[in-house]
Every structure is written in structure tokens, then in C-alpha cells.
Amino acid sequence: MSENEIFLEIQKILNEIAETKGVALPTLEADSDLLGGQFPIDSLDLASLVTDLEQLTKNDPFRAGFVNFRTAGELARLYAK
Amino acid sequence: MKKDSSMSEITDMKITADDHNPLVLRGECVVTRSEIYHQAMEQADRYTREHISRVMVCSDDPVKLLSTIKGCVTAGIDLWVAHTSLSSSVRTEIATHHGIELMIGDEEKRIESDQTIDRANPVGRIHTMTSGTSGKPKIAEHSLSSLLSRIMPTKMTRSHHGGMWLLTYQATGFAGLQVILTATLSGGQIVVPEQRTPIGFYKAATAHSVTQISGTPTFWRAFLMVVEPETLKLRQVTLGGEVVDQGTLDRLREAFPSARITHIYASTEAGVVFTVHDGQEGFPISFLQEDVPGVKLRVRDGRLQVKSPSAMRAYATIKRQPFTEDGWLDTQDRCEVRGERGFILGREDAVINVAGSKVYPLEIERFLLQLPSIREARAYGVPNPIAGMIVGADVVLDPQIVPAPTKRDIITTCQQNLASYQVPRLLTVVDSIDIQASGKKG
Numbered sequence: 001m002s003e004n005e006i007f008l009e010i011q012k013i014l015n016e017i018a019e020t021k022g023v024a025l026p027t028l029e030a031d032s033d034l035l036g037g038q039f040p041i042d043s044l045d046l047a048s049l050v051t052d053l054e055q056l057t058k059n060d061p062f063r064a065g066f067v068n069f070r071t072a073g074e075l076a077r078l079y080a081k
Numbered sequence: 082m083k084k085d086s087s088m089s090e091i092t093d094m095k096i097t098a099d100d101h102n103p104l105v106l107r108g109e110c111v112v113t114r115s116e117i118y119h120q121a122m123e124q125a126d127r128y129t130r131e132h133i134s135r136v137m138v139c140s141d142d143p144v145k146l147l148s149t150i151k152g153c154v155t156a157g158i159d160l161w162v163a164h165t166s167l168s169s170s171v172r173t174e175i176a177t178h179h180g181i182e183l184m185i186g187d188e189e190k191r192i193e194s195d196q197t198i199d200r201a202n203p204v205g206r207i208h209t210m211t212s213g214t215s216g217k218p219k220i221a222e223h224s225l226s227s228l229l230s231r232i233m234p235t236k237m238t239r240s241h242h243g244g245m246w247l248l249t250y251q252a253t254g255f256a257g258l259q260v261i262l263t264a265t266l267s268g269g270q271i272v273v274p275e276q277r278t279p280i281g282f283y284k285a286a287t288a289h290s291v292t293q294i295s296g297t298p299t300f301w302r303a304f305l306m307v308v309e310p311e312t313l314k315l316r317q318v319t320l321g322g323e324v325v326d327q328g329t330l331d332r333l334r335e336a337f338p339s340a341r342i343t344h345i346y347a348s349t350e351a352g353v354v355f356t357v358h359d360g361q362e363g364f365p366i367s368f369l370q371e372d373v374p375g376v377k378l379r380v381r382d383g384r385l386q387v388k389s390p391s392a393m394r395a396y397a398t399i400k401r402q403p404f405t406e407d408g409w410l411d412t413q414d415r416c417e418v419r420g421e422r423g424f425i426l427g428r429e430d431a432v433i434n435v436a437g438s439k440v441y442p443l444e445i446e447r448f449l450l451q452l453p454s455i456r457e458a459r460a461y462g463v464p465n466p467i468a469g470m471i472v473g474a475d476v477v478l479d480p481q482i483v484p485a486p487t488k489r490d491i492i493t494t495c496q497q498n499l500a501s502y503q504v505p506r507l508l509t510v511v512d513s514i515d516i517q518a519s520g521k522k523g
Contacts, residue, residue, distance in 0.1 A: 048506035
């Protein structure tokens, strides 16, 4: 999957999470800081997002250890092949 | 006087020369009590004649197990009961370590005695093994009377007398032996399924008009998926080997309205600790105030500890014993009191650490099984780079619930009812969940 496709998946998953919580998701940009406070997600939601992406892409960028990322774009890049 | 007569009833095991009633049924094959008696006496004679003091039996055939147990008890020698699922190398290692002189399985194998092992004072000990799924099994040392302490004939309730018992457990495990011995001592019969599948169990149950079934909650949930409950005339429904949830108890009550429904807390190490008959999950907290006959229970450091006549004497080989300094057996099971009820949360080592919060898989399975659309559930930890671990769950949906809920529906229900760290973040809908030889979830 391309970086852009993964970015759209991230948007979709975050929308579902926000929907479950009964809140609206602000527009997601590539430089949106995922845990920066503007999005209604906590670290466990992020954990679940990462698991969903791994399932979807069959790619585990964290296999060799934790890799730093802050923004939605950076996360999409990690999973793109 | 009373004690003497009950002791002789124990060694007698209600297996006598002149009792020609059937005891073990498998398909068309019927074995009587008298036939098992004669096999046992032949074995006992051989042990005495050949100076055999340690025997290992490895068979799922209740006839072989009963005749060997009675043979060993009669000759006063020590017995090891091994699972057929153990690899032959592990079995041989155990046999060598303990100085076993005769192995009874499909064939009998005499083992050259190792003279360095002290076999002094054989006393009719019976050793049972844990399932040993994670390597070598642990071996618990019992006596026949400790195995039977909760099923003494004098304590038999009327509902057990002359019952037809379906053997759903692995015969060599603690629960399987309990069922075999209970049926034997209560004048009942043991029905052995020809196929150990839900449908195989059902066929055996209907063919022999089974009245008592004891199985794991996992067994029961699978069984309920294939049976037409009204074709079975069950007097006793027993659950053991795993913690049972309210959803499963309610489904059983609905399916078998006239049966007594009992759940048992027991283990290879602790023996049978308590039984609950009120159809509610957990146990009454009165049990913690010495309300269980002969058994004392307490919760220390969040774990259930017991003192019981049916507890093992010790692990046979491991130095580290699960006893506290003041002589209580630590079950390693987390136990929590909520209101008037105690709840077993599961083994301490089964805990999933989600971002520093402890999740007991059983709690999650218990919640999922309460949902009407879910028939079976298994929760487990999934490594995660952010949270360390997250909860994963496999679920089997009830095909009769239409439309089937989506994964998102189930996760949303979990989010509305569970703490955030308890929510299964990875949910997989599966056709079935593997069942181990012990009848427990894989």
C-alpha cells in the first residue's frame, strides 16, 4: 500500500474511534500531531491504530524495536512499503 | 467403626467379584465390575510375585485405569498416571526419574530396576499430572483417600446414585479420574464416547441415555451448539476445569431446566475444593468463613489459598512447593470479593499487562460470553509497540443471530462496558476455537 492509501486508512480508523466516542474528528493533515491533544484519541487508541495498520499492511515497522513518530504522515510512511 | 467401614469401602472401590453390573460402556462394548475386579486381582498378584513397587499407567481406557488403580491399591504399591498426550520421551524420563518398574499402556513394558532409587515403603500413593502443555508436567502426589475424599459413598447425593456418566474429560487428568471414580463409587456407569468431538459426545450420550455430564465450560458451549437438549434426560450438569461465566450457566439452565447445575473449583494440586449449586457464577463468600465441609479457604495477597483433605501432599519432584509457611496451598489463582460473592479471575501468570494495567483474560471472556451473539470467546495478549501488550480476542458468533454483529459493533459494546485497557483492540471472528486434550481452551 502507498503512503497515501495508508494515510486514508488512518483517517478512516480515527474516524471510527471518534464515532464510538460520540465526537467529531477534526480534519487530519499529514503533519497532525496524533497525541497532540486536538484529536480525541489516547495512547490505547493509538496502540489499537498501530495494530490495525499492521493487520492491514502485513508490515510491522516496530519489529526491531520502537521507532519514533509524532504525526499521521510519519506513521503512514512507516507502514508504506 | 464408621471410619473403618468407609476406609474399606474406599479400597474396595465398589468393584467386587460377584458384581456383574456393567461399569464401562463404549459403543457396543460393555465391561462389568466383576471383569475389572479380576483384571485388578491378576495385576495385584503379579506386583507381589515380581516384587514390583512402582507402576505407571498411560491409557485413556477407564477399564485399564480402574483395574490398575485397584490393583495397585490392593497390592499397596505406588502408581503414576500419565497422559497419553505426553511424548514418549517425556514419559520415559519421568519413569526413569521415579524408578518405575512397569509401564502399562497399549502394551506392558517391564523396566530394569535402577537399584540406586529408594523404593522403601510403598504406601499406595497415586500420582497425577498437570497437562504439561508448557513442557514437563508437574506431578502431584495423592492417596486414593485424598482423591476420593469428596466422593465418599456416604456423601453421595441421591441424584448421583446409579447415574450414567459421560466421560468428556481426558481420562488420565484429575477431572477425568474424578468422574471415573465418582461413577464407580456411586454405583453408576461410565460412557466412553467413540469420538471425542461435540457430535461424538452427543451420539454417546443419546445412545446410552446418559444422566450425568461433567465437562469444562468450553466443552459445554461447544456441546450446546450441536445438541437438541430435550433428547437428553440430564439429572446432573457439572462444570469444572475452567472458571465458568454467568452467560454459560444461564444457557445451560435454559437448555436443561430440571438438571442440577454444579460448578466445581478443583485442580490437580488442590483436589476438589468446593462446589457451587445455585446457578450463579463465583462462589458465596460464606465459603471464606469455613462453610465448606473439611475445607478452609482464604484470600491472601489477592490469591486463593486452601487447606483441604483432598489437596496433594506435595509435588513429587519439584523443590519449590506451592505451600505457605503456615501450611496453606497457594492456588496461584487471583480471587476477588465483590459484594456477597467471590470470583476467580484466573492464574496470576495469565495476566496481560496493558500499558501498566493488569487484564485477566477470563474477565474479558466472561464479558464477551454474556453477549447474546457470542457463543465462544478466547482472550489473549498481543504484543504492541505503544502499550506493551493489548488485548486480542477470538470469538465464535451464534449463527442464529441475524444480522450478525460486525466487529465494530462488538468492540463498541466492549468500549461502553469495559475499562479502556480491557477492550479487545484486535478482534477476530473465527469458526471455532481449539480445545486441548484437557477440554480447556487452547
